[in-house]
Amino acid sequence: AQSVTQLDSQVPVFEEAPVELRCNYSSSVSVYLFWYVQYPNQGLQLLLKYLSGSTLVKGINGFEAEFNKSQTSFHLRKPSVHISDTAEYFCAVILITGNQFYFGTGTSLTVIP
Amino acid sequence: KAGVTQTPRYLIKTRGQQVTLSCSPISGHRSVSWYQQTPGQGLQFLFEYFSETQRNKGNFPGRFSGRQFSNSRSEMNVSTLELGDSALYLCASSPLAGGDNEQFFGPGTRLTVL
Numbered sequence A: 001a002q003s004v005t006q007l008d009s010q011v012p013v014f015e016e017a018p019v020e021l022r023c024n025y026s027s028s029v030s031v032y033l034f035w036y037v038q039y040p041n042q043g044l045q046l047l048l049k050y051l052s053g054s055t056l057v058k059g060i061n062g063f064e065a066e067f068n069k070s071q072t073s074f075h076l077r078k079p080s081v082h083i084s085d086t087a088e089y090f091c092a093v094i095l096i097t098g099n100q101f102y103f104g105t106g107t108s109l110t111v112i113p
Numbered sequence B: 001k002a003g004v005t006q007t008p009r010y011l012i013k014t015r016g017q018q019v020t021l022s023c024s025p026i027s028g029h030r031s032v033s034w035y036q037q038t039p040g041q042g043l044q045f046l047f048e049y050f051s052e053t054q055r056n057k058g059n060f061p062g063r064f065s066g067r068q069f070s071n072s073r074s075e076m077n078v079s080t081l082e083l084g085d086s087a088l089y090l091c092a093s094s095p096l097a098g099g100d101n102e103q104f105f106g107p108g109t110r111l112t113v114l
Helices: none
Strands: A003-005 A010-014 A019-021 A024-026 A031-038 A044-050 A056-058 A064-068 A073-078 A087-095 A101-103 A107-112 B005-007 B010-013 B019-024 B031-038 B042-050 B053-057 B064-068 B074-078 B087-094 B109-113
Touching: A003 A087, A003 A101, A010 A019, A019 A107, A024 A073, A031 A064, A031 A073, A044 A056, A044 A064, A044 A073, A073 A087, A087 B042, A101 B031, A101 B042, B005 B087, B010 B019, B019 B087, B019 B109, B031 B074, B042 B064, B042 B074, B053 B064
Parallel strands: A010 A107, B010 B109
Antiparallel strands: A003 A024, A019 A073, A031 A044, A031 A087, A056 A064, A064 A073, A087 A101, A087 A107, B005 B019, B019 B074, B031 B042, B031 B087, B042 B053, B064 B074, B087 B109
């Protein structure tokens, strides 16, 4: 069975500070990894994804994530956050042979001016 | 291209009623998935349709059903509504089946059951 754990439910951070949102997963088979962002009253928007190749993945809005197979982690980072980054962030995995996402419970990022 | 659209955006029903939600995928996309989002359970997979066939189903009771039409539009139906069915229902579409295809999410339908 697959599962995704987002270790921090809420992360407050000051504007222009760096941030890391943690994600660990468990799966007995190979998966693809994703980070999505959800702004209030909106659907999910893809930030970045890891399918194969370089373990450092760059996404939109200055975000990046690093896939660590040995630690089964896919942490999301941004070197300098902006007020507009305040949102809910979801880590998700999908089997390479499937089409069903397994989502973490989300991390609420609040950027403080 | 227009994004994934979901109708209605908001819905209020009472216990025991049934409801039908609609999802129009991005033009050319053949796969449609549905998710339920609640504060307590997070995002949970309901089912996925590809070329009018249900390919995968999550762990939900039989009150939850869906279908997909030949134009790839999809509907989901919930019968005998319960208070716990109150949630944001998200639809996602992708061009093909397979995990390496990006899924594009709609804005969701917020269902409130009174």
